[in-house]
Each structure stands twice: as structure tokens, then as C-alpha cells.
Amino acid sequence: MSFFEHARRDFLATTAGGIGALALGSMLHADGLLEDTSRPLNPLAPRQPHFPARAKRCIFIFLAGAPSQIDLLDPKPELVRRDGQMLPESISAGVRLAFTNAKTARLKGSPRRFTRHGECGTEFSDRLPHIATCADDIAVVRSMHTDEFNHHPAQLMMNSGVGRLGRPSVGAWVTYGLGSISQELPGYVVLSAGSGSSGGTSNWTSGFLPSTYRGISFRNQGEPLLNLQNPAGVSRDDQRDSLAAIRELNRQRLELTNDSGISERIAAYELAFRMQAVAPELIDLSNETQQTLDAYGVARAEPENQRYRGYTGNAHAAFGRNCLLARRLVERGVRFVNLYHASWDHHDGLDKDLKYNSSVVDQPVAALLKDLKQRGLLKDTLVVFTGEFGRTPLADTHEGKGQQPGRDHHPYAFSLWMAGGGVKGGQVVGRTDEIGWAPVEDAVHINDFHATLLHLFGLDHLRLSKRFGGFDIRLTNVGGSVVEKLIA
Amino acid sequence: MTNAPRPVPLKLNDADIVRIIRKPADERTGAEVLRLIRFYGYSEPGLDQLVAAETKHRKSAPLSSDTTIMARAVSEARNRQETRVHIRGSFLNKGDAVEPGTPSILPPLVTRNAQADRLDLAQWIVADDNPLTSRVIVNRVWQQYFGRGLVATDDDFGTQGERPSHPELLDWLATRFRQDNWSLKKLHKLIVMSATYRQSSHSRPELLQHDPYNTLLARQNCLRVEAEIVRDLALSVSGLLNPKIGGPSVRPPQPADFAALGFQGNVKWSVSEGRDRYRRGLYTFFQRTVPYPMLVDFDVADSNTSCTKRERSTSPLQALTLWNDPVFVECAQALGRRIVTESPSSETTDRLRFALRLTMSREAQPAELKTLVEYVEKQTNRFQSDFVTAKLLAGDGELPGHTTDTELAVWVSVARLLINLDEFITRE
Numbered sequence A: 001m002s003f004f005e006h007a008r009r010d011f012l013a014t015t016a017g018g019i020g021a022l023a024l025g026s027m028l029h030a031d032g033l034l035e036d037t038s039r040p041l042n043p044l045a046p047r048q049p050h051f052p053a054r055a056k057r058c059i060f061i062f063l064a065g066a067p068s069q070i071d072l073l074d075p076k077p078e079l080v081r082r083d084g085q086m087l088p089e090s091i092s093a094g095v096r097l098a099f100t101n102a103k104t105a106r107l108k109g110s111p112r113r114f115t116r117h118g119e120c121g122t123e124f125s126d127r128l129p130h131i132a133t134c135a136d137d138i139a140v141v142r143s144m145h146t147d148e149f150n151h152h153p154a155q156l157m158m159n160s161g162v163g164r165l166g167r168p169s170v171g172a173w174v175t176y177g178l179g180s181i182s183q184e185l186p187g188y189v190v191l192s193a194g195s196g197s198s199g200g201t202s203n204w205t206s207g208f209l210p211s212t213y214r215g216i217s218f219r220n221q222g223e224p225l226l227n228l229q230n231p232a233g234v235s236r237d238d239q240r241d242s243l244a245a246i247r248e249l250n251r252q253r254l255e256l257t258n259d260s261g262i263s264e265r266i267a268a269y270e271l272a273f274r275m276q277a278v279a280p281e282l283i284d285l286s287n288e289t290q291q292t293l294d295a296y297g298v299a300r301a302e303p304e305n306q307r308y309r310g311y312t313g314n315a316h317a318a319f320g321r322n323c324l325l326a327r328r329l330v331e332r333g334v335r336f337v338n339l340y341h342a343s344w345d346h347h348d349g350l351d352k353d354l355k356y357n358s359s360v361v362d363q364p365v366a367a368l369l370k371d372l373k374q375r376g377l378l379k380d381t382l383v384v385f386t387g388e389f390g391r392t393p394l395a396d397t398h399e400g401k402g403q404q405p406g407r408d409h410h411p412y413a414f415s416l417w418m419a420g421g422g423v424k425g426g427q428v429v430g431r432t433d434e435i436g437w438a439p440v441e442d443a444v445h446i447n448d449f450h451a452t453l454l455h456l457f458g459l460d461h462l463r464l465s466k467r468f469g470g471f472d473i474r475l476t477n478v479g480g481s482v483v484e485k486l487i488a
Numbered sequence B: 001m002t003n004a005p006r007p008v009p010l011k012l013n014d015a016d017i018v019r020i021i022r023k024p025a026d027e028r029t030g031a032e033v034l035r036l037i038r039f040y041g042y043s044e045p046g047l048d049q050l051v052a053a054e055t056k057h058r059k060s061a062p063l064s065s066d067t068t069i070m071a072r073a074v075s076e077a078r079n080r081q082e083t084r085v086h087i088r089g090s091f092l093n094k095g096d097a098v099e100p101g102t103p104s105i106l107p108p109l110v111t112r113n114a115q116a117d118r119l120d121l122a123q124w125i126v127a128d129d130n131p132l133t134s135r136v137i138v139n140r141v142w143q144q145y146f147g148r149g150l151v152a153t154d155d156d157f158g159t160q161g162e163r164p165s166h167p168e169l170l171d172w173l174a175t176r177f178r179q180d181n182w183s184l185k186k187l188h189k190l191i192v193m194s195a196t197y198r199q200s201s202h203s204r205p206e207l208l209q210h211d212p213y214n215t216l217l218a219r220q221n222c223l224r225v226e227a228e229i230v231r232d233l234a235l236s237v238s239g240l241l242n243p244k245i246g247g248p249s250v251r252p253p254q255p256a257d258f259a260a261l262g263f264q265g266n267v268k269w270s271v272s273e274g275r276d277r278y279r280r281g282l283y284t285f286f287q288r289t290v291p292y293p294m295l296v297d298f299d300v301a302d303s304n305t306s307c308t309k310r311e312r313s314t315s316p317l318q319a320l321t322l323w324n325d326p327v328f329v330e331c332a333q334a335l336g337r338r339i340v341t342e343s344p345s346s347e348t349t350d351r352l353r354f355a356l357r358l359t360m361s362r363e364a365q366p367a368e369l370k371t372l373v374e375y376v377e378k379q380t381n382r383f384q385s386d387f388v389t390a391k392l393l394a395g396d397g398e399l400p401g402h403t404t405d406t407e408l409a410v411w412v413s414v415a416r417l418l419i420n421l422d423e424f425i426t427r428e
Helices: A003-014 A021-027 A077-081 A151-160 A170-178 A200-204 A236-257 A261-282 A290-296 A315-331 A350-374 A446-456 B012-022 B030-043 B047-059 B118-125 B132-146 B167-179 B184-192 B205-210 B227-237 B274-278 B293-297 B316-324 B326-342 B348-360 B366-384 B387-394 B405-419
Strands: A057-064 A114-117 A122-125 A138-145 A188-194 A336-342 A381-386 A390-396 A406-410 A414-419 A427-429 A439-441 A465-468 A471-474 B083-086 B094-098
Touching (some): A057 A350, A138 A439, A170 A446, A188 A315, A236 A261, A261 A315, A290 A315, A315 A336, A315 A350, A336 A350, A350 A381, A350 A406, B012 B030, B132 B167, B132 B184, B227 B293, B316 B326, B326 B348, B348 B366, B348 B405, B366 B387, B366 B405
Parallel strands (some): A057 A381, A138 A427
Antiparallel strands (some): A114 A122, A138 A414, A381 A414, A390 A406, B083 B094
């Protein structure tokens, strides 16, 4: 909370009816945000968007390490035909890749089989058979591009709009702009499966925004939230007594000092107490039907061969469980959910590792889409499926190491998909050239993607800003334009 | 030369001394005289111990900062690169070429050579006729004490910033600061000794009417203390605090799976041992990809960007931290013991008065005593009928003399309650 926000609430909480609320707006230093003068004590209370929203919630699935679009979402028959050839000099001149020499590497066609799905006929590779059945709800963007080609900066770029540390993440911006519908759970929740991402918590930080808006890591078993359990020897009843006494003593202090910070503190303790009851219930799946549990694959076993990149021994079950929890979270009004899975950094052994990773995510993500749709939640829940960049049409051979080829980092073109939340499904937006090197039609920069995402939430990316270090900083940095084609 | 009762015996290897003694006194060089003094000095019974103590003491003296601090220095490049404006911040999109210069509304930059360099800029920053630097500094210090600067936009004194609420005061402080040879210590002292700083922060309805933001400072402001200090307070009232200054950062306990969320699951958070567990919050290691969660909960600044003003949020997660974080539970257990052992009497109200003085630095109010006495009674009833639970909350430490687990558990509950009050983490 900036001092102004604090002071405003000070004023409103301690005067009847918010006297002078109108004059107040002009007195306040505009921080660019929908200054709702009736903002209650909880900073996560829901707030009005700039214009009517299509999306109310978001489930943002992040495949850290960057999946190969060429083997999943962007079929390139011409690349298959030119398999083993060199990159045309017109492209390779001046190109620097992370590990591969663009002048000596060979083009690598995808061995995957792409087929058309749904009424729309969007092509998906045989690694995504379940997601493909949702084709008519999905908008694939094949013309994404980013500025960063190393993991951590690129993950920050995808999550916060610039490839540097310190900026708020998408989820933080959205909860800052709109608050949370749930008052008993954090507004922005993160669930991880597989190995950790390069960015760690910097991928879901609130940056310079108050820490209230940062993503809160949930565990999918045991104690879901840090410090949720009372210490040994303190029962729920004890905690209730403690809460009552804290409330009473804080109230006495409020009477004496008139400091509304105390009202906020009282409210925060009530919320914390409720959270202690609600959060464990959230991860208790006993009232889900067996059919649902099976659809999400929450008990799926790992394959016998365990030599996969980022293998942790439980990714299938954990990611399935996380997808189901994501539905339960948005159902309970959580604004923004991040689902992380790592690692997709397939420099080598692409065929084997992509098969494993796809098998982790494909079934539960499809189950999630269908479940949301069946419950009437998909229409205002945005689902995003993306990595931080793409992978090269060139083979990353790691010559001499006796490894199977993979693909290198590719910032110039990659694919993601979006569904629900006002997105026009059943379409492909953008096109890359015949070998998939760069977009040739409807190029979408990450800033454009973010502008579109905010737009779906009824937020104007130029107006959702926060003054920091003398600048009005926004998620879309100095760029961004809404991709109209994506909006239903 | 010596007070020794007998002549000091010479050893075989003292030939040098013999030679100096044989020399006429007025022919001895300074070095030789010193040698003699040393020789007899060391021969004095007991003096060797003193000399050893002196030598040891000298070795423990802090090294001069000239020899211990390494700073990166810059020098001007022989061939200067052309500098261009980056349009919209992109280095690929170059605009007009520019020369070094300063904003025209401020005093002109005096250059020693044809073109301005870094030293010129450094001298300009602290030049007598440049008012900006000292104003910005005193404003930040003021902001620390009042929650808001005399210029509210502490990082923007330009046209987009706010005008100062008290321009003369700002100017006076800035001028005085410079006259005091830029002494921050004097500036802090000046502010905290002022009548304005020492006012009560309690508000009255009519003040809220006239000046809702307290811009005119008719009272002090209540400020929740910074993240690190929240930790320091709990450690300090419980007596656990290790006040050691300096040294490498430490790693207080946190759940292992939480730390593992860092870079590719590779972050190993090895908890500091012994008294290092209880160091002040500011010594907590800042793991860039997984900062210490308790500090983040209370709006610690992101160490990756420069920050001139902390956010102050209030959240349920802060409540959960103070209630249930093992560090704070340990503090409550230690504070509970402290109340039981250090209170001047074992009467409930005396212990409560003692606990409130310890945690809030003030005398107890009748109303809060009533609330707390009721709480103590309730807790006593509960723990009297449940020894197992009492033992759990009282913790593993030794029971102070004449105390039962039940009694201790009650006071640990009270301690936990006090640590969770708004006032405990608020500077009034």
C-alpha cells in the first residue's frame, strides 16, 4: 500500500460515509489505477475493470524450459522435406543462438504426425491427443516472438513483460487491478510440478507492488500454505479464543488512536482464520467423483524408464492433481492460478523427453478444459498454455556426446494457445515461414499478448500502471497492442 | 633505563646490545636508542605480558577502510563512444546524438576540460549552488520518520512530482544538512528531537476532517515497521536476539520444499546453526529466486531493483506468519518463559503489566488488563484439563523453577497473543 492508499483508507474508514470522496479523487496522486474510493479494508476486495470484462479468472499453464512448437503446435512439412539441409544464408547471417552454430547446424524436420481436429480443423501433433479434442475451444497463436533467448530472462519476459528482475508478474497486475473474488484464499496461487523453473518465485513476484498481490505457492498435499497450521498445542478453539482476544485488544487500541491501519489488521486476522479452514478443504479431493479423478489422472503412475530431463518421480500425478486444484481454486473465486511444469528444455533426447512431458500435461489439461466448460466456468475463465520461447528448426546435436538430437532456444518464433475467457476458440492466429524460423503473418510480441490478456479482463494495458522510480510502469512496458483476432 | 634490582643478564646473542652500550650515549642513533629501550623494556619482569597484551590489542584494531574496502573505479575512455537517445528505451532504435549535460533549470555544469566528465558531474552533484541533492536526501530521511516525505513523491522532484508540503522547512533542513558537512547522524538527531517528531500519533475526528492525510503533521503517523524489524522485535522481546553486527548473511529456518522452488530446484537452504539463527532480519540471506518468505510477506524491498520507499501492506498471510511461523512460535515460547521468570511478582496482573511494558514499552490500560485476565483464566482452565497440550505449547526448553507446564503454556499463549497485536509491529 502506498502512503496515499493507506491514508485514503485511513480517511474512509474513520469518517462516516467517506465525506468528500469526490474531491478526494482529484487530490490523490493518480497511480493510473481505477481509483475506487469505496475500496474496503481488504486490498484484495474485488474492483471494477476499465470496461466490461470477458475473463474473470485465469489459469496460466507455464511449461518452463520452452516446449518445441515445431513438434506440438506448428506443423512444417517443408522443414521435414529439407531435413538435414543447411539454413539459408539469408537467415543464418548474423544469427546467434544459445548453443547451436546457425551456420553449421542442420535443419531438423519433426517426426511427429499432425492431424486436423474439431470443426475448425486446427492441427495438433500426436503428442497432444487429449488437448486436440478441445480444438474448437482453443485459439493457437503460431506467430509469438520474444526478445530473450535464455531461460530466466525469457521467463521474466513472459511473466512480467520485460526480461529483467523486479517487475510485477501478470497475475500480480491482474489482482492489483481487479482484486480477488475469493476472500478466503489468496488472490493469486501458484502450483508446481516437476523440477523447479529457472526463474523460481521471481516468475510470480509482485515486484514493486505490495506483496499482497504476489503469487502464493500452494503445496498440493499436506499443509497447502505456509504457516497455515497452528503450532503444536494450539487447537482450532484456542486459535478462535486467541483471535477474539486479538480483535478485542486491537479494537481498544483503534478507539484510542483512530488509526485505521488497525481496522485493516483486524480484518486480516479474520481472513487468516477463515483461510485456515478453507485452504485444507481445498486440497481435500474426497468429494470429487472417481470419474473426475481419473479424467485428471491424479493417480497416474510414472513410466518405468526414469531417465527423463527434470524427472522427479511424481510429475504425472502431481500435475494432474494441480490441474484439478486449479479448477477448485477458480471455482472458489481465486483470480489467477499459475500451473508450472518443468523442464521442457530439450536440447537433446527430444523425441524421448517430449513424449514423457506431453504425457504429463496432455490429459489433465484437456480434462481441465472440459471440466471448466461443463461447469460453465470456461466462458469467463481464461486458460493459457505456453513456454518462455520456442525451439529451433535446427537440430541441436551435441556432437560427440552420443546423445539423440534436440532443439536449441528459439526466441524468433513460438506457439502458445489460449482458451475460454472471451477468447475466440477454434482458430489459428499468425503464421510462420515455411521452416518455422520467424512469423510472416500477424506477429505477436509478448507485450501484445499481455495487452490482449489484460483486455480480456477489461483492463486497458495503457492505464493499468503504477508509479515506480519516477515512471508510470505497466505490464506491457513501452509496447503492446491488443490482438483483436483473438477476441470473440 | 631499568628499575630492575640487578643488572639485566646479557645473553650470547645480544652482541648487538653490547655494541650499542659500549658506544658513547651521544653517538647512538635513534634506532639504537629505541633498541636499548626495547631491550630493557622486555627484560622488565611482568612487562612481557603487558607487551603481549598490547600487541594483541593492536591486532584487533579495525583495519583502515583504505585497505579493506575495494571499490570499482571508472576512468574516462580515451576514445569516447557516441551516445544516442534510445527511442522508447530500445538500444536498437537510436535517436539523436547527445553530449553530457544537466537539466537546464539547475545550475550549469562546470567542466574542467572541453567535455564534461564524471568528476565534473560528481562535483556538480554536491556543488554549493545545487539545491537538489541535499533536498532529496533530507526528504528521504524525513519520510522514514513520518511515513511520507515533505515532498510526497520522494523519487520525483520534477514537474511530474508533487510540490512540497512545507517548502521552507525542506530548504532549511537541506541547507543545514550541507552546513553540517552532510552529516546524516546530525540530521537524524535534528529530526527525532523536534517537537513535530515527538508528537502523539493518536488522531482526533476534527483532525481527520481538516487534514485527512495529516499532511500538515498536527500529529505523528502510525507506521507498521519494516519486514526486518518485525522479526527483530519478536526476537528482541523474547530475549533470543543475537545482536551481532556484520559478517556474512545468515539463513534462518524455512521449509525445505519452499526453498527448493528456486532455480531448477537447486537451491539448498542450509539453516544457520547456533546463535546465527537469531540474527537480525537485515542479515537474512537474500536468495534472488526464492527470497525468505517472512520478509516478503511484510513487503521487504526486492533486492533486484533500487527502492526509495517501502510498501506497507496488511495481509492475512502476515497474520499467519506471526501466529504460526515456527520462528515466531519459538519467540512466543521464549517470551512466555521470560514473563514467568522475570516478572517482579507472580500475580497475574503483575505479570501482564510486565509483559506489556516489555512488548509495547508502555503501562497497561485497565480495559486491556481486563481482557487479558479473562484470556489467562480461559487458557488456565483449558490447560489444567489437558497437560499433554500444555506440554506441547510450553515447548521443549527447561521449565523455570516452581512452574508447571500448564502455567508456562498459559504465558506462552499470552506471549503469542501480544506478538500478534497491531501495536506490537506499529511505530506509534
